[in-house]
Amino acid sequence: MQPLAHAIRFLSIDAIVKAQEGHQGVPLGMAEIATVLFTQHLKFHAADPEWPDRDRVVLSNGHGSMLLYSLLYLTGYEAISLAQIKTFRELGSRCAGHPERSVDAGIEVTTGPLGQGIGNALGMAVAEASLRAQLGEHLVNHHTYAFVGDGCLQEGMGQEMISLAGHLQLGRLILFWDDNHMTDDGDTHLAVSEDVCGRFRMADWHVVEIDGHDLEAISTAILEAKQDPRPSMIACRTVIGYGVPRVQGTRGGHSARLTPEDAAAARQQLGWPYPAFETPEPILNQWRAAGRRHESFYHDWHQQLAALPRQEQDEFQRRISGALPPELGQWLDEYKQQVIEKGDACPGIMASSEIHARLTPIWHERLIACADLEAPTAHKRLLQAFTAEQRTGTYIHCGIREHVMGAMANGIAAHGGAMPLSVTYLAFSDYQRGAMRMSALMKLPVKYVFSHDSIGVGSNGPTHQPVEILASLRAMPNMYVFRPADAVEAAECWQAALEYITGPSTLAFAKQSLPLVRTQAQPGENCSKRGAYILAEASVGTRAVTLLATGSEVSIALEAREQLQSQGIPTAVISMPCWELFECQTDAYKREVLGSNTVRIGVEAALRFGWDRYLEGGDFVGMTGFGDSGSAEALYQHFNITPEAVVAAAKRRLSLV
Amino acid sequence: MQPLAHAIRFLSIDAIVKAQEGHQGVPLGMAEIATVLFTQHLKFHAADPEWPDRDRVVLSNGHGSMLLYSLLYLTGYEAISLAQIKTFRELGSRCAGHPERSVDAGIEVTTGPLGQGIGNALGMAVAEASLRAQLGEHLVNHHTYAFVGDGCLQEGMGQEMISLAGHLQLGRLILFWDDNHMTDDGDTHLAVSEDVCGRFRMADWHVVEIDGHDLEAISTAILEAKQDPRPSMIACRTVIGYGVPRVQGTRGGHSARLTPEDAAAARQQLGWPYPAFETPEPILNQWRAAGRRHESFYHDWHQQLAALPRQEQDEFQRRISGALPPELGQWLDEYKQQVIEKGDACPGIMASSEIHARLTPIWHERLIACADLEAPTAHKRLLQAFTAEQRTGTYIHCGIREHVMGAMANGIAAHGGAMPLSVTYLAFSDYQRGAMRMSALMKLPVKYVFSHDSIGVGSNGPTHQPVEILASLRAMPNMYVFRPADAVEAAECWQAALEYITGPSTLAFAKQSLPLVRTQAQPGENCSKRGAYILAEASVGTRAVTLLATGSEVSIALEAREQLQSQGIPTAVISMPCWELFECQTDAYKREVLGSNTVRIGVEAALRFGWDRYLEGGDFVGMTGFGDSGSAEALYQHFNITPEAVVAAAKRRLSLV
Structure with missing residues (x-):
């Protein structure tokens, strides 16, 4: 030898x-x-x-x-x-x-x-x-x-x-x-x-x-x-x-x-x-x-597989191929309709955990790896833990070990047959960034789920408040970064992320309650899948102002639109839950959404870095540095991320003030 | 009790x-x-x-x-x-x-x-x-x-x-x-x-x-x-x-x-x-x-301090205050002059290690924490190791533990009296990003030094080639990101980074050899400290094209300028070693550097993300995804980051092709 x-x-x-x-x-x-x-x-x-x-x-x-x-x-x-x-x-x-x-x-x-x-x-x-x-x-x-x-x-x-x-x-x-x-x-x-x-x-x-x-x-x-x-x-x-x-x-x-x-x-x-x-x-x-x-x-193994009932074979092959359970889209549609009927505000991360609780009966290959933190662990609802004694469990208590949680998720995805989620706070994505980069490089469909996506975290302060992290993840090739505005977009973003099987997704959810901004949704429709879409077109004339917003700031943009339109300024709100998917759209669609010859204002409780590609020299309402410790409401006021600030920025650009 | x-x-x-x-x-x-x-x-x-x-x-x-x-x-x-x-x-x-x-x-x-x-x-x-x-x-x-x-x-x-x-x-x-x-x-x-x-x-x-x-x-x-x-x-x-x-x-x-x-x-x-x-x-x-x-x-301690010779007292106070040794600027000037006289190309990271070898005799409070990797460890020249047995050493072998290396550097800076460097490859900054964020949040003057800053890494391949990392660090508040174009800029960037004592600096150096692009430097002058400057103004008429480049791509931009000017297109090259410092300049200076009514082309062997703020709708020659394994020369050709590509982009924008 x-x-x-x-x-x-x-x-x-x-x-x-x-x-x-x-x-x-x-x-x-x-x-x-x-x-x-x-x-x-x-x-x-x-x-x-x-x-x-x-x-x-x-x-x-x-x-x-x-x-x-x-x-x-x-x-x-x-x-x-x-x-x-x-x-x-x-x-x-x-x-x-x-x-x-x-x-x-x-x-x-x-x-x-x-x-x-x-x-x-x-x-x-x-x-x-x-x-x-x-x-x-x-x-x-x-x-x-x-x-x-x-x-x-x-x-x-x-x-x-x-x-x-x-x-x-x-x-x-x-x-x-x-x-x-x-x-x-x-x-x-x-x-x-x-x-x-x-x-x-x-x-x-x-x-x-x-x-x-x-x-x-x-x-x-x-x-x-x-x-x-x-x-x-x-x-x-x-x-x-x-x-x-x-x-x-x-x-x-x-x-x-x-x-x-x-x-x-x-x-x-x-x-x-x-x-x-x-x-x-x-x-x-x-x-x-x-x-x-x-x-x-090897041949025996294949014969054993071939000898199984057709349904079992198909299910095995589906899992190995990474295809989604066929019912998934329908279940997400139903969730969206129910959310719209109820009309309630809901913390972003709780929408995600609710979606997962609903998918549990039909989606068996999902393995949820979760850090030991309150909001993320909401994803364990209805699930048994995967432990040394119990291997049928599908929820993995990872403790406070973000980096290996990410690398483990990569290993699960690379193995095939199972679909890994990794769940923690967005601020701690930095701890697992080395693994996220490997997901992106290997084009593995790992779903990185994060709570606490902005200063909306509140009084836990700047260590826990991402301001630069959306930008740092948007900068990563092959990584789709989703930031849903409400529970409807949460379902749509989840669907789009699940359908993206040639690369990893980041799903960033707010800790705080998000009012429903999408009050209508057709069955089978997924607006978020186009990356950005016209949530509310200007309705008092030809669009003069285009407000571009993501996540929890979409509702701020909608309020600003109300104020602007009440002052006779035709204003549209574009929700942009996923920049990367928007970049995949046709030029014609992009032009339609972004508008031409309008004042553009970006609104996001994060830094401007990266936004200029969409602003055409326009303005930005967001953060300029790290956050602070205080209630979410106090922080939004303090950092001037408000409908009034958006209105003022738009009017300044229109030379109306 | x-x-x-x-x-x-x-x-x-x-x-x-x-x-x-x-x-x-x-x-x-x-x-x-x-x-x-x-x-x-x-x-x-x-x-x-x-x-x-x-x-x-x-x-x-x-x-x-x-x-x-x-x-x-x-x-x-x-x-x-x-x-x-x-x-x-x-x-x-x-x-x-x-x-x-x-x-x-x-x-x-x-x-x-x-x-x-x-x-x-x-x-x-x-x-x-x-x-x-x-x-x-x-x-x-x-x-x-x-x-x-x-x-x-x-x-x-x-x-x-x-x-x-x-x-x-x-x-x-x-x-x-x-x-x-x-x-x-x-x-x-x-x-x-x-x-x-x-x-x-x-x-x-x-x-x-x-x-x-x-x-x-x-x-x-x-x-x-x-x-x-x-x-x-x-x-x-x-x-x-x-x-x-x-x-x-x-x-x-x-x-x-x-x-x-x-x-x-x-x-x-x-x-x-x-x-x-x-x-x-x-x-x-x-x-x-x-x-x-x-x-x-407490009073005894102060009496002991007061009883020391004046020079010892002053030195102690200087260290505690974080002030630089006064001779430092002069030593860096001398290094620049020598580099210009010799005129040799030099790998970026070796310029950094040479600078540190020269500063060793006058700079005693520096503690160099280094990962176990070939190019970074060049910084240990002339230094003894800090070990369990020998505490006077100033070089710390950190092994392969980037995250604690960063946090340790924060602790050294927070303690005061010593100036920490953390040295590894830029691709592995992701492993210590959690600590870098804390430096930025605490405004600690940690110097994060990196080698292997782009696809210039060559055949070690995409895992070792940063493409998104400059953007992800530029997105971080309070973090100054330096990317010097040659040995002269290396000295200038080091000086600027050392003078920035209210926040951390990233110094990203090329692995590969960098030709000298700065062939002149006045004593006491520090062009890099303004963040961006006109390295070569258009010399065949009124500037029509502005090439903005950093690091190893500055020499590519200079070659492109030669070609464009030989075709009668007046072209300037702007070296931009530190965006954050450029943002601190006056509007007048920024306008002078960036020019007006010119075609702007960014050139950087990295992703475009973040560049749009400087391009005014212009073009960008750089990466669009992860790198590959191959020689640096082959990769620059493969990814089309060449003087010819820059020339073509400029002419396209000028509607000359």
Whole structure:
């Protein structure tokens, strides 16, 4: 088996030498671990990388990407050809500098920013346990493995993962820690002196410490880990850059530039007489056999699926495809009609929790991960908790661990078959922004739900009042940011967010009560889905003023419109719940909504940053800095976000004052 | 002493009942701990909250703000009068919902987002140890105490703090954990089952477990903690909401609304017959005496300071005031001249590290906290590390723990006497954004230094390439974002950032080599300090095109200008290293720089978001989504960020194509 490990090493060395850069530390140090895992334990079928019941593998130390590419090529993943490996790190290569999620190529998640991968692995293990409990072991029965570096475990995210995975007792989650004592900056002792294994044990993990180059010890450890009911951490003492005499076991082992001479010296040291990029046929054949060794198991699984009643099959396929339950639109329509009939004001976040309570009977693949905070936890209505003892639950108490909550949601979405929500206050989105960026980069349909979306938070003060956060999220590619104005828009935004399956959504809800501004809605209609729409057209003549508002400020804009129109100034109110969807509309629609030759005023209890694209040199009524502690009413007055301020701004622009 | 603790309880209850909201859990649960600390151990002098050698106290569980306000009022801090306490949570009150940093009132840091406070406490302990080693125990000799809730310890940030404080063996850091088994959502066991004390022990902390209502045990534990050379965690088993029969020990103890009936029942239960907001004189006198008990010590300290040679006194005062070393401007000028004379291109981040290497001999209060990454660690040149053994070092190996690195920097800045830098890649600023927001909110002069500021990162790919991050930081109030175009601007931006002492700065440097674009600089001149300036005016006639660029794209704009002018189109290039400083200029200056009746084109290897404010409906050459893996050169071509693209955009706008 040793030559199989060396095959990984030399593919990696050759690719890194050719690219003139790369990180050899991981592929050279973890080659034995990877070989044992992929040839003896991992359940996979290289011919079908998307087999739903495959074991999941995450390279959390993503800089070591050549480890993964070597494995995928050797075991026979079609997308990762030798030609691709030879273009490692070049523009257009499937073998990018860091692994970029592409399930068809066997790359489960994008990794690189440290800690994200193990957070994803936690999510995958949650998804597996949930689906197994809901659908049965005959369809879902696999493990999640992650390769982990020191950096992943230093990150707060990694620490949150340790704590939460131990709490949830995810016994199918198995980590391999590349304990090589080296980082980019030198010995790990420069920055770490804690007992890493002890830290895992304190969180109720199964921990075993082995020599990471001992093939037998690795296999035994994996067997033990699979049997232990706790999540497992296999601490693998390894030599970084193993095999390259000049750098092995040193700081340079991490990513010092390898030369052709290094490659030659490694061939000498490890007894590998083959040319660059050449894996001898007997060795390659053994690897390819490993990639096919679950073939009959794979076919059995498909037969089991095919033998199920048609409805069960369809439901399984629907879930795996990420399609929504077909009744969902109708249920949301009914909710909207009821809201309009009642006509009551409602706190934004409570509309969201009410919507979810209503969807519970028809929507089983939803997993709600929630921080321990009052308004967000309203989303647990009617739900059982997903716990160590009860895997059919669909509500996950995440405590105060926003970052891993986001990464876990990414892992759930990447796993497939379940739809993750992550719920907390908008101000704390900053804590999970690293994970949100990964959702956006991977185009995963995670729903980030937030309460407390503005100074409307009130007296908890500026720490809890987002003012810049809408802008910072609108700046993120692929992220749709929704800010509904009332309960009707809440339902519409939820529907639009659910239909957006090629990227993440942010749903920002007010803490405070929102009067109903949408008093009419046709069945099947979704105004919010167009991103912005004319909520109230000018009704006293040709539009002279266009008020653009979102969320809780839409009602302020409507009041301002009343005042302006009563003074003979024709004014329209545009509700803009989602800028990104508005940008997808035709130019004609945009012109119609925004109007031409009118004074434009933006109204949002947030900073102006980003608004200028819509204002045509117009004015903005909103925040100019951080908030303050006081009642919501007092703050709106204090910061001058009022109908009167909007009226004054419009009249100033019209040169009427 | 028990009545003293009850005095805290009833002030807190009465203020919360009056405000009709608030978090009683902490002040009622930690009253004994706070009483013992403030009356027997804490070194402070209420009459001078800014005494540099005071012990620092951080309320990391900031929602329990009434604990702090009660203590400050009772011990006699002038700013926190009874009138202020009666306006708790009202707009304009010094007693805001969460503590807002105001050193004159005894509030060391703003807290609320969990984990930040203990990260700050770590930084204060670092600052104390550093200053003590540099200046001597006669001037600096104090402890840092922090009140900590479960949430702070669940946060990844808190976990990073545990690991780093243990590694650095900050023996003067003492935490009180409010181990009350309750959170906002119910029992802590909903989300946590790890051995919290064990986790601290694994990181080499001194841990002692006590009954948090046992006055004697608390005092003994503090004495022990002070003697132990390790950082100390005192696990205090407490009853949340202690004293209010309806809620104590339950979820409602956290923040359920307290009524006048609750206040009455608590008075009954705890034997407190006094009216609302009234602390009986004997008890108040004891508290006030505690606030004065270091009076002679305080005067001795000032005498010691006054007895020092004038130069030492001045240097101490300069440091405490945050003033820069006077020679700094001159040294930076000399660096600029040398750079211009040599005329070499230079990677942006290397210019920053060179600047710091040059400043080392004259700038002793600088503490450089750095993540373990190659380019950032270039800033350690000529510096010794600050370690458990060596406190005179000024470079802190932070490992891969960005969030606590930022919070630690806040703590260092809040402590005073030292100037913190935090250094990592720009893409990972997302991991420390929670701390950056706190810098901005507290207006602390932390310098956030970043390498790898765009797709110029190259083949490490989109995870490591910021595209939206400049926008997300420009959106943050009080944050100055600098992006220098070459080594001359690097020095100018550093100078401007250093002179900005009422808020944080982001300095974003390119990884790649930047040609010199500023080939002239007068001594004492700082063009970058105006935020934007005319780098090259149109020279073939009246300006028709204005190219606005930052950082590595300034040289692209200059090349585009050459091409446009060679075609007879008068073109100016505006370098915009800091938008926030440009916004501070006069309207006349802004008009002069931006020009009028010209076509404006923005050029930045980032998203357009935020740029529209400067473009007057013009065009933008930059990114439209995430980056990719490939060489920097290939990426600039691929994403069409080239002089040719700028020329084409300008001509399109001029209707010349």
